[in-house]
Amino acid sequence: MxxxxxxxxxxxxxxxxxxxxxxxxxxxxxxxxxxxxxxxxxxxxxxxxxxxxxxxxxxxxxxxxxxxxxxxxxxxxxxxxxxxxxxxxxxxxxxxxxxxxxxxxxxxxxxxxxxxxxxxxxxxxxxxxxxxxxxxxxxxxxxxxxxxxxxxxxxxxxxxxxxxxxxxxxxxxxxxxxxxxxxxxxxxxxxxxxxxxxxxxxxxxxxxxxxxxxxxxxxxxxxxxxxxxxxxxxxxxxxxxxxxxxxxxxxxxxxxxxxxxxxxxxxxxxxxxxxxxxxxxxxxxxxxxxxxxxxxxxxxxxxxxxxxxxxxxxxxxxxxxxxxxxxxxxxxxxxxxxxxxxxxxxxxxxxxxxxxxxxxxxxxxxxxxxxxxxxxxxxxxxxxxxxxxxxxxxxxxxxxxxxxxxxxxxxxxxxxxxLQYLSREGKWDVKNLEKWKSVAPVSDPIGGVFRAIKTLREVDETHSPRCFVERWGETIKDVIDISHDNPVYDPQGLSKGGIKYHKYPTVSKMPPSDADIEGFIELVDKIRATQKEKYGENKVVIGVHCHYGFNRTGFLIVCYLVERCGYTAKQAIDHFAEARPNGIKHEHFRDRLFLRYSGVKTEEN
Structure with missing residues (x-):
């Protein structure tokens, strides 16, 4: 102990x-x-x-x-x-x-x-x-x-x-x-x-x-x-x-x-x-x-x-x-x-x-x-x-x-x-709305465990909680929101449709910390155990999103694939990019992943 x-x-x-x-x-x-x-x-x-x-x-x-x-x-x-x-x-x-x-x-x-x-x-x-x-x-x-x-x-x-x-x-x-x-x-x-x-x-x-x-x-x-x-x-x-x-x-x-x-x-x-x-x-x-x-x-x-x-x-x-x-x-x-x-x-x-x-x-x-x-x-x-x-x-x-x-x-x-009041007033909505709209809402399956998604939008006509439940409610039974801020949608819209919402905040632009990674892996383990008990082996997956669903989302998913699913860092990074085209965009995120799984230990004097 x-x-x-x-x-x-x-x-x-x-x-x-x-x-x-x-x-x-x-x-x-x-x-x-x-x-x-x-x-x-x-x-x-x-x-x-x-x-x-x-x-x-x-x-x-x-x-x-x-x-x-x-x-x-x-x-x-x-x-x-x-x-x-x-x-x-x-x-x-x-x-x-x-x-x-x-x-x-x-x-x-x-x-x-x-x-x-x-x-x-x-x-x-x-x-x-x-x-x-x-x-x-x-x-x-x-x-x-x-x-x-x-x-x-x-x-x-x-x-x-x-x-x-x-x-x-x-x-x-x-x-x-x-x-x-x-x-x-x-x-x-x-x-x-x-x-x-x-x-x-x-x-x-x-x-x-x-x-x-x-x-x-x-x-x-x-x-x-x-x-x-x-x-x-x-x-x-x-x-x-x-x-x-x-x-x-x-x-x-x-x-x-x-x-x-x-x-x-x-x-x-x-x-x-x-x-x-x-x-x-x-x-x-x-x-x-x-x-x-x-x-x-x-x-x-x-x-x-x-x-x-x-x-x-x-x-x-x-x-x-x-x-x-x-x-x-x-x-x-x-x-x-x-x-x-x-x-x-x-x-x-x-x-x-x-x-x-x-x-x-x-x-x-x-x-x-x-x-x-x-x-x-x-x-x-x-x-x-x-x-x-x-x-x-x-x-x-x-x-x-x-x-x-x-x-x-x-x-x-x-x-x-x-959310609707703030969206109406133009004070609270997704960052760079046009860029967000150009991103695919949901990725292909990743490792049989995940789908990367972009954040939902309460008032969107194709990617709101209501639309997401209708399209993905039988496949995705849990959503992990790793964005730092409050979501721009009401999670109860997912919950009422049978999708469980999990908030796990991380800081944007920065690779998740060791504690963030450990906590994310522990959370996914618990969700998978519950899913297996309720739905059977490999029947449903977990949706993960930050804002656009690329960098922080990809980083944490890659960590899970390496530590729980037997991938190497390169295999996991490549697999994520195949399922979510363009993959992890930030170079320093990829560098950190390769360093984390290289076996090299850093020390401070």
């Missing part, structure tokens, strides 16, 4: 490395140096409408023992539609553990820290709203941020436009449970670490992993959970766990996790989602949120409450109805992949499929105070507490959240609408 196998910096995903910084924050309770802040401003923020306010800021809050890395899949997807902010709480992930005072880790202290970081990045002068997205304990912190407070430290709660609770922790420990937990947490670090070492016996099959994943989870989910368990520092875990325990006075909890009163006081759209096999925060927690919010009549917008329960399990037939008999559009999305919110109508006044512009573009409204509603989904087994990072659920979760954002917050968060 490599010495940095579990090191959070060494295992940090590329997206987080590129958009993270280390900052220091001071609150009324403590000074927190060395806090990792991920912030990626939407690349087209300045080109999108800002009346009456910019598109909301999406804020991600991890759970107890977690880190920003657990949101990598969601951040990759949702940063294409909005500015995204996430932090490693003190001592978590790559943030420093330099503050030792236990009072700095109470729930109230963490809420104040989050509030400080959010206000540091929110465009306050433009009245930008925020949508809070929390996992496990993070969902509880989000609820406390969103709820009206008697002595607010800022007016942030007035700008919360929605909340997404993933595997939310809703029920505070009882008085007896809190007392026993405190006794357990008083155990010195030495003995606590001995217990954790015993609990980790068996690695990916240890009790510490299976508690989160269940025994039926796939190997990659177990590997990731094992990684995050090792990255969780014992003294940080003890402090945060202690801080989330409430004090019980006169039969009522005070402090700690968000109480039932906090959840019932929420006056914004709320989406809660969990897995049927979640034994950390079981599905009953989600059902409790729905009951608490659905029965609340104290809200100024109580009459507009629409409580929608969405469950899906192996023994429950999918019929488009929730247990209370009401139709659930979220259930339909979770069970058959078809969104029922009319996202297409948001773009009906933009460019049509033939590229012609409509004279009166429709800009979806941006309500500063969206109507209160609660939606829930329980994903079927073996979905569990690892929803944001388990390969089997992460992309589904991203789609569910995207649907909630566009249907319950604002249609401006629809990537399809954004």
């Amino acid at each position: 490599a010495s940095d196998e579990y090191d959070p910096k060494a295992t940090d995903p590329p997206l987080l490395v590129r958009y993270s910084s280390i900052k220091s924050y001071q609150t009324t309770r403590a000074t927190y140096p060395g806090i990792r802040v991920f912030f990626r401003r939407h690349l087209q923020s300045d080109q999108l409408p800002t009346d009456p306010a910019p598109i909301p800021l999406l804020v991600f809050v991890h759970g107890l023992g977690g880190s920003v890395a657990q949101f990598n899949c969601l951040l990759t997807s949702l940063s294409q539609v909005a500015s995204c902010l996430a932090i490693d709480l003190p001592g978590c992930g790559v943030s420093d553990f330099s503050v030792r005072d236990w009072s700095a880790y109470t729930t109230d202290a963490l809420v104040e820290l989050l509030e400080t970081v959010i206000e540091d990045h929110r465009e306050k002068d433009k009245a930008q709203g925020v949508v809070l997205i929390g996992h496990s304990m993070g969902a509880s912190l989000c609820a406390l941020l969103a709820a009206p407070r008697s002595k607010p430290r800022s007016d942030l709660s007035n700008y919360v436009m929605g909340l997404v609770g993933i595997c939310p922790a809703v029920q505070p420990p009882s008085a007896d449970q809190a007392r026993w937990f405190r006794l357990f947490l008083r155990v010195p670090d030495l003995f606590f670490n001995l217990y954790r070492a015993w609990d980790r016996r068996g690695g990916t099959e240890s009790p510490s992993v299976l508690r989160f994943t269940g025994p039926n989870a796939d190997a990659e989910t177990k590997r990731l959970q094992n990684l995050y368990n090792w990255q969780s520092r014992t003294p940080v875990f003890r402090r945060m766990a202690w801080g989330l325990l409430p004090e019980w006075r006169n039969g009522k909890p005070s402090g700690g996790l968000a109480s039932e009163e906090t959840w019932s006081s929420l006056d914004v759209p709320v989406f809660v989602v969990t897995g049927a096999d979640d034994h950390i925060c079981p599905p009953s927690q989600v059902e409790k949120v729905v009951r608490l919010m659905g029965s609340d009549r104290s809200s100024s917008r109580a009459d507009s409450v629409a409580s929608e329960i969405s469950t899906s399990s192996d023994d429950m037939p999918v019929n488009g109805k929730s247990p209370n008999g009401t139709t659930s559009d979220t259930q339909a999305l979770a069970t058959n992949g078809k969104a029922t919110n009319d996202t297409a109508s948001l773009a009906s006044h933009g460019p049509s499929a033939d590229g012609k512009l409509h004279p009166e573009p429709c800009i979806p409204p941006l309500p500063l105070h969206p109507e209160k509603t609660v939606k829930s989904v329980i994903l079927p087994a073996p979905a569990n507490h690892t929803l944001p990072y388990a390969p089997a659920t992460a992309h589904t979760l991203a789609g569910l959240i995207s649907d909630f954002l566009t249907s319950k917050i604002t249609g401006r968060l629809s990537q399809g609408w954004q």
Whole structure:
């Protein structure tokens, strides 16, 4: 095993490395140096409408023992539609553990820290709203941020436009449970670490992993959970766990996790989602949120409450109805992949499929105070507490959240609408449109594994997602987008047609790095394994594109052919050129390939 196998910096995903910084924050309770802040401003923020306010800021809050890395899949997807902010709480992930005072880790202290970081990045002068997205304990912190407070430290709660609770922790420990937990947490670090070492016996099959994943989870989910368990520092875990325990006075909890009163006081759209096999925060927690919010009549917008329960399990037939008999559009999305919110109508006044512009573009409204509603989904087994990072659920979760954002917050968060708006205005489209049109859309088969393609274009009449699905949907079942920027098409158009979209950003004009190559090969291996299981050997292929589908696309495909398919560098480069005439055009790309596979090792003094 490599010495940095579990090191959070060494295992940090590329997206987080590129958009993270280390900052220091001071609150009324403590000074927190060395806090990792991920912030990626939407690349087209300045080109999108800002009346009456910019598109909301999406804020991600991890759970107890977690880190920003657990949101990598969601951040990759949702940063294409909005500015995204996430932090490693003190001592978590790559943030420093330099503050030792236990009072700095109470729930109230963490809420104040989050509030400080959010206000540091929110465009306050433009009245930008925020949508809070929390996992496990993070969902509880989000609820406390969103709820009206008697002595607010800022007016942030007035700008919360929605909340997404993933595997939310809703029920505070009882008085007896809190007392026993405190006794357990008083155990010195030495003995606590001995217990954790015993609990980790068996690695990916240890009790510490299976508690989160269940025994039926796939190997990659177990590997990731094992990684995050090792990255969780014992003294940080003890402090945060202690801080989330409430004090019980006169039969009522005070402090700690968000109480039932906090959840019932929420006056914004709320989406809660969990897995049927979640034994950390079981599905009953989600059902409790729905009951608490659905029965609340104290809200100024109580009459507009629409409580929608969405469950899906192996023994429950999918019929488009929730247990209370009401139709659930979220259930339909979770069970058959078809969104029922009319996202297409948001773009009906933009460019049509033939590229012609409509004279009166429709800009979806941006309500500063969206109507209160609660939606829930329980994903079927073996979905569990690892929803944001388990390969089997992460992309589904991203789609569910995207649907909630566009249907319950604002249609401006629809990537399809954004692309069409920006294309209509001539601000965001493919570079050098005439050159792009002259390039063949799809190459011949490459090594029985790939087809190189040029980027799709949302409003194109021959190479849009809709056209691509119709022409290639039976042959190409996965598309890897290696461009650095947001695509100029809505990937959901591929997903709805049965083609899975994978974003793997690389920098243009530069040969991919060693890390880029290794990650691409690992991604292709996983896709091929899934394809083989679903469709059989050599039945379908993978589409890969950058912008035109020549240089970076060819470089990475050649690397895969050499390292997995037995080609020499020259054979692979020539084969790519035959399938994609003109091949890899940049000389320095070809030079790097020959050097990489020559066996010559470079050294630095």
